Amino acid sequence: MSTLDSNEFKREQARVDHVISKIETQTEHTKNLYNQAHSETRSVESNYSQNAKINTFEADDRIETNAEVQQQKGLVARAVENETILKRQVATYKRLQASPYFGRIDIKDPGETQAEPLYIGTASFADENENFLIYDWRAPISSIYYNGTLGKVTYQTPVGDMDTELVKKRQFSIQSGKITNMFDTNETVGDEILQEVLGQQNDTYMANIVATIQKEQNDIIRDTTSDLLVVQGVAGSGKTSAILQRIAFLLYHSRKSLNADEIVLFSPNRLYSRYISDVLPSLGERNMRQITLADFLSQRFQGLNVQSIFDRYEQESLSSPVQQALSQLLESPTFMTAVSDYAQKLTPQEIQFTDILFKEKPFFKAAEIRKIYADLPNSLSLADRFLKTKNTLIKRLKRRIDQEADADWVHETIDHLNNEAYNDLIGKKRLRAFESYDDEIHYLGRKIAAKHFRIVYDALYNNYFIDIYNQYADFLRQVSLPDGLTNTDWENFQSTFQKGIEYHKLHLLNAAPLLFLRDLLTGEGRNRQIQYIFIDEMQDYSLAQMIYFKHAFPNAKFTLLGDSEQALFKDVEAPQSLLNHLKAAFNVKRANLITLNRSYRSTYPITNFAKKLLPDGDQIQAFNREGDLPTVIVRDTRQTGLETLVSLCHKELQTYGTVAILTRNMKESRQIYEAIHRSTHANLLSDADLALPKGVLIMPVYLAKGLEFDSVIAYDISATNYPDQRSTGILYTMASRAMHQLTLLSIGAASPLVSSVLADQEHLVQIE
Numbered sequence: 138m139s140t141l142d143s144n145e146f147k148r149e150q151a152r153v154d155h156v157i158s159k160i161e162t163q164t165e166h167t168k169n170l171y172n173q174a175h176s177e178t179r180s181v182e183s184n185y186s187q188n189a190k191i192n193t194f195e196a197d198d199r200i201e202t203n204a205e206v207q208q209q210k211g212l213v214a215r216a217v218e219n220e221t222i223l224k225r226q227v228a229t230y231k232r233l234q235a236s237p238y239f240g241r242i243d244i245k246d247p248g249e250t251q252a253e254p255l256y257i258g259t260a261s262f263a264d265e266n267e268n269f270l271i272y273d274w275r276a277p278i279s280s281i282y283y284n285g286t287l288g289k290v291t292y293q294t295p296v297g298d299m300d301t302e303l304v305k306k307r308q309f310s311i312q313s314g315k316i317t318n319m320f321d322t323n324e325t326v327g328d329e330i331l332q333e334v335l336g337q338q339n340d341t342y343m344a345n346i347v348a349t350i351q352k353e354q355n356d357i358i359r360d361t362t363s364d365l366l367v368v369q370g371v372a373g374s375g376k377t378s379a380i381l382q383r384i385a386f387l388l389y390h391s392r393k394s395l396n397a398d399e400i401v402l403f404s405p406n407r408l409y410s411r412y413i414s415d416v417l418p419s420l421g422e423r424n425m426r427q428i429t430l431a432d433f434l435s436q437r438f439q440g441l442n443v444q445s446i447f448d449r450y451e452q453e454s455l456s457s458p459v460q461q462a463l464s465q466l467l468e469s470p471t472f473m474t475a476v477s478d479y480a481q482k483l484t485p486q487e488i489q490f491t492d493i494l495f496k497e498k499p500f501f502k503a504a505e506i507r508k509i510y511a512d513l514p515n516s517l518s519l520a521d522r523f524l525k526t527k528n529t530l531i532k533r534l535k536r537r538i539d540q541e542a543d544a545d546w547v548h549e550t551i552d553h554l555n556n557e558a559y560n561d562l563i564g565k566k567r568l569r570a571f572e573s574y575d576d577e578i579h580y581l582g583r584k585i586a587a588k589h590f591r592i593v594y595d596a597l598y599n600n601y602f603i604d605i606y607n608q609y610a611d612f613l614r615q616v617s618l619p620d621g622l623t624n625t626d627w628e629n630f631q632s633t634f635q636k637g638i639e640y641h642k643l644h645l646l647n648a649a650p651l652l653f654l655r656d657l658l659t660g661e662g663r664n665r666q667i668q669y670i671f672i673d674e675m676q677d678y679s680l681a682q683m684i685y686f687k688h689a690f691p692n693a694k695f696t697l698l699g700d701s702e703q704a705l706f707k708d709v710e711a712p713q714s715l716l717n718h719l720k721a722a723f724n725v726k727r728a729n730l731i732t733l734n735r736s737y738r739s740t741y742p743i744t745n746f747a748k749k750l751l752p753d754g755d756q757i758q759a760f761n762r763e764g765d766l767p768t769v770i771v772r773d774t775r776q777t778g779l780e781t782l783v784s785l786c787h788k789e790l791q792t793y794g795t796v797a798i799l800t801r802n803m804k805e806s807r808q809i810y811e812a813i814h815r816s817t818h819a820n821l822l823s824d825a826d827l828a829l830p831k832g833v834l835i836m837p838v839y840l841a842k843g844l845e846f847d848s849v850i851a852y853d854i855s856a857t858n859y860p861d862q863r864s865t866g867i868l869y870t871m872a873s874r875a876m877h878q879l880t881l882l883s884i885g886a887a888s889p890l891v892s893s894v895l896a897d898q899e900h901l902v903q904i905e
């Protein structure tokens with residue numbers, strides 16, 4: 138890396154000034170276009186609403202009006218689209234004006250004598266003669282900036298691989314139009330600028346990393362071929378960053394065929410969803426859809442309270458051998474296969490059809506439903522057979538509605554309708570559209586009868602004619618047990634399931650197999666529109682859940698990212714074996730595994746300490762950024778511990794914007810909050826929170842997943858809280874949330890996991 142002379146600096150600054158002035162001119166021009174487009178949209182819209190109003194009273198005019206309305210609608214949509222594009226362009230220019238680019242590559246194509254400089258920024262920008270003054274970081278040629286060291290390089294384009302020679306690579310920091318830092322480098326992206334970026338304080342929400350993407354991260358971002366991309370990356374290695382830049386990349390590359398709504402990211406919690414929500418807009422892209430597992434499951438189990446990962450963690454963070462054996466069984470792919478085998482073999486007699494009730498009496502009896510099902514050919518798939526049964530039931534209901542339409546009570550109801558209610562019931566469209574009065578009365582009668590039986594229709598629509606919980610209970614009864622589970626354990630588990638259902642509760646372990654069984658029987662629950670699924674913190678999901686996702690999103694490509702060392706419940710799994718398991722579970726051909734071992738978030742001393750907590754932490758490479766050693770403080774009583782905590786908060790706040798106190802569970806967080814919030818203005822965060830304030834934040838460790846803070850205080854890392862190696866993942870997660878400062882506070886003797894680091898490697902921490 139070389140520092141550049143002042144002439145070179147001036148030349149580059151002059152170019153920055155030139156580009157910015159071009160952007161300014163272009164911004165003005167685009168703003169004018171935008172204003173024009175805006176008034177055009179307004180006028181088309183007002184035209185549309187007038188046109189839509191006219192002529193709908195006379196039946197003959199309806200068809201013509203309809204065509205006209207469609208045409209107007211099209212005009213409005215196009216005008217709005219045009220306006221949106223211009224608005225987005227203005228926003229892009231605004232971004233570029235402050236910092237037009239961050240990189241420059243000089244390339245010499247074969248046969249050329251002179252190298253050509255190309256500048257790379259967050260979006261492309263061309264002058265009036267179509268000269269590209271800035272290339273988008275996602276353009277094919279830009280990959281050289283991230284991948285290549287100087288010399289011969291190859292890059293991929295839509296028309297095949299291209300060769301060129303990279304003769305110079307330069308990095309810039311540009312703020313408010315001024316170059317603040319500038320380096321030539323031979324490396325992928327040099328450490329100097331990265332040091333600067335990482336040394337800054339956390340500004341609450343995550344920022345994009347496009348200026349400093351590292352080579353392995355770039356491989357994740359630009360992978361367009363894998364059906365299953367698995368990333369095992371140590372804490373702070375940029376997994377979450379890679380997801381977001383990857384989404385921006387995919388959106389750019391498939392502009393025509395991929396839309397942000399067709400991408401779903403499973404987030405570990407809602408705070409995280411907010412934490413990352415600025416990254417894509419900062420790159421000029423719309424955010425993908427985000428959902429937490431808890432929200433996904435509660436949408437699919439309306440009316441049931443499904444245990445969340447957090448509830449589960451609170452309830453069984455130190456789980457018993459039986460609980461572990463149960464998890465192993467229910468979370469395994471074999472369990473899901475067992476569900477599928479069970480469903481395929483079900484005879485009509487075995488399916489748990491149930492009466493559909495109307496006014497507490499059977500409207501359709503289970504036996505009638507079963508007969509419909511049994512009379513359908515065996516050769517039909519489960520789902521088709523179910524659908525045909527449902528359609529037959531709906532047909533029978535309609536017949537019943539038809540009969541009921543002429544019942545005396547219905548006629549009486551019609552007689553009592555006032556004019557307004559009468560007209561409302563017929564609806565504007567059909568007013569005066571009937572051939573005879575009898576037809577009109579029959580039509581009204583059907584509407585009244587349909588309303589009367591609505592509850593039956595809803596029950597059919599929602600598939601309530603199968604008791605899916607009984608069906609699942611039946612499945613559980615015939616499961617063959619692995620070693621480690623006795624019949625009594627299993628019976629207890631089954632009766633807990635049954636009792637849970639009575640109280641509208643469902644254990645998380647049952648969620649995936651139960652949904653799978655329901656979908657297999659009903660053929661519902663699949664979303665074929667989604668093209669990409671991303672799962673962050675995948676170590677907190679079971680293989681059974683992953684298999685369900687694959688089933689629920691059959692056309693999606695999957696990107697799974699995680700760190701098995703940060704698992705809340707599971708043992709660490711070697712990356713290759715994880716990939717093999719996932720590949721088998723997903724049943725895909727093109728699977729790719731990328732491992733990230735370099736950790737960027739924390740200072741060198743913090744990462745060094747955190748990795749020593751792990752039995753196999755040696756693979757983790759700490760990024761070389763200076764900082765204080767982590768501090769371990771032991772206090773004898775809770776009272777003195779809390780006093781220390783308060784003074785620590787005050788001290789840390791003098792230097793840092795955010796200080797997070799991480800605890801083992803919510804109860805502990807609440808207790809601390811009660812004790813210190815008056816003197817520290819601390820905020821207690823829960824899963825319901827959607828924003829991250831600055832200052833002192835108190836939260837249980839599982840809510841801090843995926844997040845980072847300037848200074849972290851791990852509260853009460855005592856042997857009582859973290860007695861043995863089952864807590865390794867949790868302590869490691871806590872320590873690795875810290876960017877600049879880490880303090881571990883213990884009430885009474887520290888956890889043996891921490892003490893053993895101190896015993897061997899005292900130089901890694903400061904003891905107070």
Ligand SMILES: Nc1ncnc2c1ncn2[C@@H]1O[C@H](COP(=O)(O)OP(=O)(O)OP(=O)(O)O)[C@@H](O)[C@H]1O
Nearest residue numbers: 346349350351372373374375376377378737738843
């Ligand atoms: N190439 C990079 N350039 C600049 N900053 C980076 C880069 N890679 C990662 N970082 C920074 O490192 C920190 C950690 O990144 P990120 O949260 O994406 O890691 P992670 O692997 O998801 O972490 P964890 O598993 O611990 O939650 C973030 O502040 C991110 O901005």
